[in-house]
Amino acid sequence: MNAFLMTLFLIVCVLLIIVVLLQKGRGGGLGAAFGGGGGGHSAFGTRTGDVFTWVTIVLTGVFLLLAIGASLKFRPDQMQLSPPRFIPPGAEITRVTNVRIETSVPGAEIYYTLDGSAPTAESFKYETPIRVDPSRLTVIKAFVHHRHRIYRESEVVTVQYYGPGMAPTTTTATAPASSQPAAGPAPAATTGTGS
Numbered sequence: 182m183n184a185f186l187m188t189l190f191l192i193v194c195v196l197l198i199i200v201v202l203l204q205k206g207r208g209g210g211l212g213a214a215f216g217g218g219g220g221g222h223s224a225f226g227t228r229t230g231d232v233f234t235w236v237t238i239v240l241t242g243v244f245l246l247l248a249i250g251a252s253l254k255f256r257p258d259q260m261q262l263s264p265p266r267f268i269p270p271g272a273e274i275t276r277v278t279n280v281r282i283e284t285s286v287p288g289a290e291i292y293y294t295l296d297g298s299a300p301t302a303e304s305f306k307y308e309t310p311i312r313v314d315p316s317r318l319t320v321i322k323a324f325v326h327h328r329h330r331i332y333r334e335s336e337v338v339t340v341q342y343y344g345p346g347m348a349p350t351t352t353t354a355t356a357p358a359s360s361q362p363a364a365g366p367a368p369a370a371t372t373g374t375g376s
Contacts, residue, residue: 186254190247197240204233262325262335265291271321271340271349278342279310284325286332293323299337300324315344 268281282291291307294300297320313319319342325335341349 186251190251193240193244193247197244200233200236200240260331261333262286262289262327264335264338265323265325267340271342273345274313274315274342275345276315278313280313281310282307282323286325286327289325289327291323291325293321295319295321302326313342318343318347
């Protein structure tokens with residue numbers, strides 16, 4: 182399919198060039214094709230504007246459609262962003278801890294939730310470390326998003342912080358954020374944020 186599309190595109194380009202050159206040689210170029218440039222006649226026995234104008238219009242339309250189709254067909258695949266990194270990693274904690282979330286991609290943004298729901302671009306935007314307390318189980322889900330369309334959202338990463346004697350919940354998901362159901366605006370954080 183790709184080879185056929187490119188071959189057709191090249192054929193249309195060549196035909197368009199030939200038609201334009203014929204117009205220039207026989208009837209004054211593109212100016213004559215659109216109504217100007219004197220009264221030259223084509224090899225078909227009609228005025229240049231009668232035949233070559235329509236041929237040029239049709240070929241130009243096909244050329245533009247093929248150019249748009251080719252640009253969409255052959256555009257590079259989106260690069261999926263790497264998942265966010267949590268510092269420290271999710272684990273048992275014995276004191277109040279500030280959790281940092283990092284990404285190595287310049288200009289990327291991190292969104293997260295604290296209530297176990299799937300994060301979206303409407304969730305909390307990470308800006309300052311998240312303060313977690315060992316007196317309660319804290320589940321953080323986060324993903325990396327970039328405004329440029331060449332990047333695809335990262336997988337959702339889930340981490341848990343819990344105090345001594347607490348049992349972490351069972352987690353499974355690391356699916357791309359875009360495949361998660363929309364969760365709407367994230368609720369207020371129960372663990373708070375701090376610098």
